[in-house]
Every structure is written in C-alpha cells, then in structure tokens.
Amino acid sequence: MTILHIDSSINGENSASRAISRSIVGQLRASDPVSQLVARDLVSEPLPHLTLDAFADTSVLDEFLSADAVVIGAPMYNFTLPTQLKAWLDRILVAGRTFRYTESGPEGLAGGKRVIVALARGGFYDAGSPASALEHLETYLRGVFNFIGIEPEFVAADGLAVSTEQRDESIRLALGETVRLAA
Numbered sequence: 001m002t003i004l005h006i007d008s009s010i011n012g013e014n015s016a017s018r019a020i021s022r023s024i025v026g027q028l029r030a031s032d033p034v035s036q037l038v039a040r041d042l043v044s045e046p047l048p049h050l051t052l053d054a055f056a057d058t059s060v061l062d063e064f065l066s067a068d069a070v071v072i073g074a075p076m077y078n079f080t081l082p083t084q085l086k087a088w089l090d091r092i093l094v095a096g097r098t099f100r101y102t103e104s105g106p107e108g109l110a111g112g113k114r115v116i117v118a119l120a121r122g123g124f125y126d127a128g129s130p131a132s133a134l135e136h137l138e139t140y141l142r143g144v145f146n147f148i149g150i151e152p153e154f155v156a157a158d159g160l161a162v163s164t165e166q167r168d169e170s171i172r173l174a175l176g177e178t179v180r181l182a183a
C-alpha cells in the first residue's frame, strides 16, 4: 500500500490536524508494515497558486493517483480550508484525469482509493447549530472527493478554541478514533 500524507496546518508542532493525521498514518502503517509513505507538507513546501502553465506539471496529480490511501490534515481557517490545501486540490481536480463530463452528468475517475481527512475546527458546526451555515471545510472536501469518485472518511476534533479543557478532550477523542480506521 502506498500512503500519501498531506498536511496543511500553519501551526507546526501545536497543530491538532497534524497530530491527528500523523496518528492516522501510524495506524495505517501498523496494519500494513510494508506500506510506502510519501509525505507532502503544503506549508513548508507550498504549491503556487494555479496558473494555466501549472497544468503542464502533473507530478502532484500523478502522486495522488499513485496512492492507495491519502491522509489529509485539514484545519479550518476562516470557515474553510487553508489556501495551501486548495492549491493542492487545484492540481488534482483535473478534467479527463480525475473526473469527466458525460451526457448523463459528471463522472468521477479517481475511485478505488481511501481518503481519510483529519479535521480540526475551533468551533462546533453540527447540523442545526447556529454556525452550521458557515461550515465550508468538511462539506467542501466531501463534495470535491465525491465528485472525483471517492467517499472520504473524516476524523474531527471540534471546539478547539472553546477552552483548554475542550481542546484537550476533543483531540484525545479524535486520536482514539483513529484506532478504528486501521481495522
């Protein structure tokens, strides 16, 4: 199994999404000791904003397509994903490679791989809550991965900005949840 590990938090060692994505990768590797790991840190090595010229370089897309499992650390910044992660998605959402339009509608072409997303959010965005209309991270990622033929899995740590106690508890629960992913 080839695992692609993507991180996009600007918070370095204090990052919750990095801690959770690291734990997910650890669980996957423990369940398959011969797995290959490819790591891409979108903060220490950011991809430039998309340009037409950038489509000529398919290395990021090829890396994604070659992976059997993709683990993504995705913090919520300003109600959505970090721009670093958006720049990566701009490289993998490519007509003719990961999706195509047909007479019966769009068709995803990237199925058959596992995508697991470690979400970290400062608040709570449960359906029906006052802030739910501002949730453009999980909904967006689910939408784009569905579009290319993948049903992503999520492990979320929420309420991280509410209090130190809430942060510790949410991260503890999320790290615990990563154990079941390897099953």
Ligand SMILES: Cc1cc2nc3c(=O)[nH]c(=O)nc-3n(C[C@H](O)[C@H](O)[C@H](O)COP(=O)(O)O)c2cc1C
Binding pocket: 009, 010, 011, 014, 015, 016, 017, 018, 074, 075, 076, 077, 078, 079, 080, 120, 121, 122, 123, 124, 160, 161
């Ligand atoms: C620049 C910035 C913007 C943020 N915007 C939001 C936001 O819109 N909604 C929210 O719930 N939390 C927000 N947060 C809180 C983060 O989601 C929270 O700190 C989370 O732990 C970030 O993940 P990380 O620790 O992996 O970086 C923001 C944090 C930062 C640094």
